[in-house]
Amino acid sequence: MSPDSLGPELLALAAAVVAALMVGPLWRRGIAVRAAALTACLVTAAATALLWVNRQVDTYPTWASLLGSEPAAAVPVTAAGGAGRGTVTTMTVTGPASGLTLPMYVYLPPGYDQRSGLRYPVVEAFHGYPGSPVQWFNGLHAAGVLDAEIGAGRMAPTVVLFPYQTPDPALDTECTNLPGGPQTETFLTVDVPAAAEARFRIRTDAAGWGLIGYSAGGYCAADLLLRHPTEYAAGAALSGYATPGIRVGHGAEDTGYNLLWRLAHLPVPAVSLYLGCARTDRHPMRDTAALAVAARAPLSVTTSYLGGGGHNMRTWQALEAPAFDWLSTSLGRPLHSAAPPPKVQDR
Numbered sequence: 001m002s003p004d005s006l007g008p009e010l011l012a013l014a015a016a017v018v019a020a021l022m023v024g025p026l027w028r029r030g031i032a033v034r035a036a037a038l039t040a041c042l043v044t045a046a047a048t049a050l051l052w053v054n055r056q057v058d059t060y061p062t063w064a065s066l067l068g069s070e071p072a073a074a075v076p077v078t079a080a081g082g083a084g085r086g087t088v089t090t091m092t093v094t095g096p097a098s099g100l101t102l103p104m105y106v107y108l109p110p111g112y113d114q115r116s117g118l119r120y121p122v123v124e125a126f127h128g129y130p131g132s133p134v135q136w137f138n139g140l141h142a143a144g145v146l147d148a149e150i151g152a153g154r155m156a157p158t159v160v161l162f163p164y165q166t167p168d169p170a171l172d173t174e175c176t177n178l179p180g181g182p183q184t185e186t187f188l189t190v191d192v193p194a195a196a197e198a199r200f201r202i203r204t205d206a207a208g209w210g211l212i213g214y215s216a217g218g219y220c221a222a223d224l225l226l227r228h229p230t231e232y233a234a235g236a237a238l239s240g241y242a243t244p245g246i247r248v249g250h251g252a253e254d255t256g257y258n259l260l261w262r263l264a265h266l267p268v269p270a271v272s273l274y275l276g277c278a279r280t281d282r283h284p285m286r287d288t289a290a291l292a293v294a295a296r297a298p299l300s301v302t303t304s305y306l307g308g309g310g311h312n313m314r315t316w317q318a319l320e321a322p323a324f325d326w327l328s329t330s331l332g333r334p335l336h337s338a339a340p341p342p343k344v345q346d347r
Helices: 006-026 031-057 063-067 134-138 142-151 184-199 216-227 259-265 282-294 313-330
Strands: 087-094 101-108 122-126 159-163 209-214 234-238 272-278 300-306
Touching (some): 087 184, 101 142, 122 184, 122 216, 134 142, 142 159, 142 313, 159 184, 184 216, 209 313, 216 234, 216 259, 234 313, 272 282, 282 300, 300 313
Parallel strands (some): 209 234, 234 272, 272 300
Antiparallel strands (some): 087 101, 101 159
């Protein structure tokens, strides 16, 4: 059983109930026993709560990652494959530019193996914090959503990359390059594309590359799009925001990594940005509205608002398919290529 499964949570809950029931019989057996019983209650209750949270956000998908012996790990995800369905494989991205080595999930669209003459558009998908790419599959059911949208013709066959954003699940980088810390921006914009282009039949031009993310990943998608317009053509931010939730260093969180500051003080790139959130989600709603007002040509901004909901999985589930469809219409289609495709070996 993995730490993000139901089993450990139920075991912790059972232990918490037992610990609570034992308080009464043990209460008169001295101060030391009484303190131990109360401590057991607190520990088991806290463990139950933490395991429940981890099931929601998939920060620690393996016991090794939870115990710190494995900073980021690729674990099996639900993607059946078969007729009309894509497949999900994993690969390790060894980043010479960033110095980071992290696993990554890759969704290959239906028919990928049979379309030897095609190179596909690509979308990089970013998770929230705390969280991991596993949440895209367990919480947002990304493989099934992509299968449905591609099968219905609302989305072109597309390769989707689901990278980790930090080697340490407890460290929030907001997809930035931290002074003296992980160079996550370089990893995601240089090392991940290079590794994917070397292994898969994908487009290598900016018109074929897009970004998507939710919560902190939504900020990442919007920020990296504006900062790297020669590498990406479009980005979709779901419940994102305009400023990083961390101190980047050298005041960069108030200048270069502040999206509103960039739009006011730097040249505006010719890219397309999709901003979606729930109207009741105050912080993303405020920043989404501000970004829509601040945007000007040649930047194109599309907004989508949900009447209800909040900063949660249900909101992102509602926004997910329309955002992927919008991205597909904003990116180039699969292209025929005379170059021999790289060989793909599933891990």
